[in-house]
Amino acid sequence: MIISKKVLRNVTLTAHPLGCRQYVQNQIDWVREHARKTNDALYRPVTSDALPKRVLILGGSTGYGLSTRIVTAFAGGADTINVSFEREPSETKTATPGWYNTMAFEKKAKEAGLAAESVFGDAFSDETKARTATLIRKTLQKVDLVVYSLASPLRTDPATGVTYRSVLKPIGEAFTALSVDMDSPVVKQATIEAAEGSQAEETVKVMGGEDWALWIEHLLKEDLLAPNAMTVAYSYIGPKVTYPVYREGTIGMAKEHLEKSAKAITKNLEKINGKAFVSVNKALVTRASAVIPVVPLYMALLYQVMKEKGLHEGCTEQIYRLFTDRLYADKRVPTDDEGRIRLDDWEMREDVQAEIDERWTLQHEGEPLQKGDLEGVRQEYDQIHGFGFPSVDYTLDIDPRVI
Structure with missing residues (x-):
């Protein structure tokens, strides 16, 4: 079949296997190049013995999780296991981007002589945790690093069987602000109703x-964490303009809970001399963030400003910097006063945010976006679904089950 991009309410419903393969390959190429590069002012080279060798990534098929898998494997020579929830392809339907990314990554990792396995299932369930433990015991014996990079619309509590649903809403009152849609450069007003009940x-x-804490408890109980093992979860704070819908909203409450959990998990890891961290990363295009009102406009301005300053990063660059500059750079991991790793340091630089604030004043409802990179945001959104790569012939009749 000829696979084309299908969009419903700003959400892309299809994925292209050849494009997803290219997306993964581009990240692998960047990591391999920078691991050896000695003349880059922003990114330091790395020797593989500095990075962890056995890595479990919960949510390792897209975004920051996928980049973590690529960086640890192709800069550090790590054997990896991914846990993610995917839809497999059929003769007439495409898979999720994560399924194609995983197939492409695991093929390349195995060609490089690395172990690379996946557990497809509900990461919140006891059954998936048990299956993962069995796979770790069989392929890695123990793990040196557990990365928690899950995002989900719902979770069933394994202890009670009750299903909970996540929403991205402000708390207290509705929030109205300027925004843009991915398919139109015209600035508009967007309103998000407040959370209820x-x-x-x-x-x-x-x-x-x-759930992060439950994973670590399970791995400890099964004796699958190596001495000095670390675990890291990914979070976001962002600028004040997004606070009502993000940091001070429902998701912000969840992220604060995640950050507090790191302290409790670290206490739990004392017996193996392990530690838990939260890494606060920069704003990036994901399948979820692209449809949050206000956020695409902020990202369009952020991308343009950071590109002009030579500071723009995608998932790969961010995670490469996390491993080479923070987690495994020195004996002591640098953190802020709250114990968080701040990978959003370039995004939150005073000069970057001042320039974004200045450009925000240029935006008016009903007028085209001014001094922003909506095209760059849109291209990144297309590419995480396997579209928009010049090297891929999208007119080819292909089998969606083959990558």
């Missing part, structure tokens, strides 16, 4: 740190 608490149950 138990929506905030449910979002914490889904996107907070409870």
